[in-house]
Amino acid sequence: MFDDVEREIESIVLPHWGAVRRAAGAAPWLVLDDASAPVVPVRIFLTDFVARDNSPKSVRSYAFGLLRWWRWLHALGVDWNKATPAEGRDLVLWLRQTSKPRNLPRTKSLSTAGTINPITRKRYLDDQYAIRTIRHSPTVVRSFYEFWIERGEGPLINPIPLDPTHGRPHAHHNPMLPFRPEGRIRYNPTPPKQHPREIPDDRWRELFKALRSNRDRALLSLVVSNGARAQEILDIRMADVDWGDQLVRVTRKGTRAEQWLPASPDAFVWLRLYVADLGERIEPGEPLWQTRRRRDRGVGLRRQPMSYEALRKVLTRANDTLSTNWTMHDLRHTAALRMARDENLSARDVQTILGHAHLSTTADIYLIEDHDEVIRRVRCHLAEREQIAAQPAPDVATGYDEAVLDILFGGPRR
Known part of the structure; x- marks a missing residue:
C-alpha cells in the first residue's frame, strides 16, 4: 500500500533546485531545471493551462507550485511519473510543520512576526506556510497529474487523491450554480473562517x-x-x-x-x-x-x-x-x-x-453580523445586568424561598 511508506518528515530539506522564469512562448512562465532548461512535462502542462484561458498570474502561481513539487520529488529521490499518494500526503505534512525559506533574515519585522497588532487587531505574517498556500499546493499538483493521466503518460494513480463521496452524486446541487467535481482533496487542511476587517x-x-x-x-x-x-x-x-x-x-x-x-x-x-x-x-x-x-x-x-x-x-x-x-x-x-x-x-x-x-x-x-457591533451590543447587555444587580431588593413578605426570588428578579437580592 502507498500509505505504508513512512518518512522522517522533520528531517527533509528541499534543495535549491531550479527556478521560475518569464518566457516568450505560449506559456508566459516556465519552470527551469538546474541547467536553466525548461522542465518539459511542466512546460507542456502550462501551455495547455494557458489554452484553457487562464491568466498569466495563474500560470505564474501554478509554476511556483510545480517548482515546489519538483524540489520535493528531488529531495525524496522519486521520478515525477512514479509519484504515489504517499508523496502527496507527506508534502502536506511537511508544509504544515516547516518554515518558509527566506532570501534574507528578518530585521525590522523580527519582533512582530506572528504577533497581533494592538491597533488593527490583525496578525502579522510569520515564517510558517499559510493554510491557503498549503491548500493551493496539492490543488496545483492534482491538476498537473490529471492532465498527464488523461494523456496516458502519467502514473496510474493521481498522487493527490480525492475522498470518495457518499450518497447520490450532486444530491444537493443548486440549479443556479455550475456543476463541480464531486469529492474534496483528501489531505487539504480546513481553512479557518475569517471575517472581513473594516478600517474604522x-x-x-x-x-x-x-x-x-x-x-x-x-x-x-x-x-x-x-x-x-x-x-x-x-x-x-x-x-x-x-x-x-x-x-x-x-x-x-x-x-x-x-x-x-x-x-x-x-x-x-x-x-x-x-x-x-x-x-x-x-x-x-x-x-x-x-x-x-x-x-x-x-x-x-x-x-x-x-x-x-x-x-x-x-x-x-x-x-x-x-x-x-x-x-x-x-x-x-x-x-x-x-x-x-x-x-x-x-x-x-x-x-x-x-x-x-x-x-x-x-x-x-459581507452580509453577516459585524463582529465589533456584536461586541458593542453584548457590552450594553452586560452593563444593564450590572445596573439590575445594583438595584436594592424589593420588599416582599416573609416566608418566600430566597433561591426562587433570585431567579424571579434576575440575580441575587441585596
Whole structure:
C-alpha cells in the first residue's frame, strides 16, 4: 500500500533546485531545471493551462507550485511519473510543520512576526506556510497529474487523491450554480473562517494623513470608495477614466470583463491633483498610475508604470508611521462593509460592484453580523445586568424561598 511508506518528515530539506522564469512562448512562465532548461512535462502542462484561458498570474502561481513539487520529488529521490499518494500526503505534512525559506533574515519585522497588532487587531505574517498556500499546493499538483493521466503518460494513480463521496452524486446541487467535481482533496487542511476587517473611520483618516503624495491619496480613495481590487486599480489607463460621470473602468479578475465603477467625488478631486502634479500629459493608452521618479530604461528618463510592489511600499511607509499593518484588501473590505450596511443598496448591488461571480460569495463574506457591533451590543447587555444587580431588593413578605426570588428578579437580592 502507498500509505505504508513512512518518512522522517522533520528531517527533509528541499534543495535549491531550479527556478521560475518569464518566457516568450505560449506559456508566459516556465519552470527551469538546474541547467536553466525548461522542465518539459511542466512546460507542456502550462501551455495547455494557458489554452484553457487562464491568466498569466495563474500560470505564474501554478509554476511556483510545480517548482515546489519538483524540489520535493528531488529531495525524496522519486521520478515525477512514479509519484504515489504517499508523496502527496507527506508534502502536506511537511508544509504544515516547516518554515518558509527566506532570501534574507528578518530585521525590522523580527519582533512582530506572528504577533497581533494592538491597533488593527490583525496578525502579522510569520515564517510558517499559510493554510491557503498549503491548500493551493496539492490543488496545483492534482491538476498537473490529471492532465498527464488523461494523456496516458502519467502514473496510474493521481498522487493527490480525492475522498470518495457518499450518497447520490450532486444530491444537493443548486440549479443556479455550475456543476463541480464531486469529492474534496483528501489531505487539504480546513481553512479557518475569517471575517472581513473594516478600517474604522478614525483609523482611515489617520492612514490617509500618513500618505505622502496626491497620487497615493487618489489611489487609496478610489479603492475605499468602490472596493476594486488593487491590481484592477493599477491596470487602469487614462482612457478608463470618465471625468464627467466620475467613473473608472476596471478589468475584472478571473472573468477579465470590463466594468465601469463609480468613485467618490473626493477620490476624483485627489485624482485631478495627482494628474496636475505630473506636469505632463498621459496618453489615453498609457497607465494612469506612474512612478514619482523618472528612470532610464534605454529611452531616456521617463516615468514608469506603478507596480504592485511599489503600491505595497506606499502602505509599508504609512504603516511604519502609524505602527499598523493595514493592507490594500482591508480597503476593499471597508468599502464592501460600508455598502452592505447601506439600506439604499441591495445585496445584488454590492455583488455587482465587488465583481463577485455569485451572490452567495457576497452574502457569505459581507452580509453577516459585524463582529465589533456584536461586541458593542453584548457590552450594553452586560452593563444593564450590572445596573439590575445594583438595584436594592424589593420588599416582599416573609416566608418566600430566597433561591426562587433570585431567579424571579434576575440575580441575587441585596
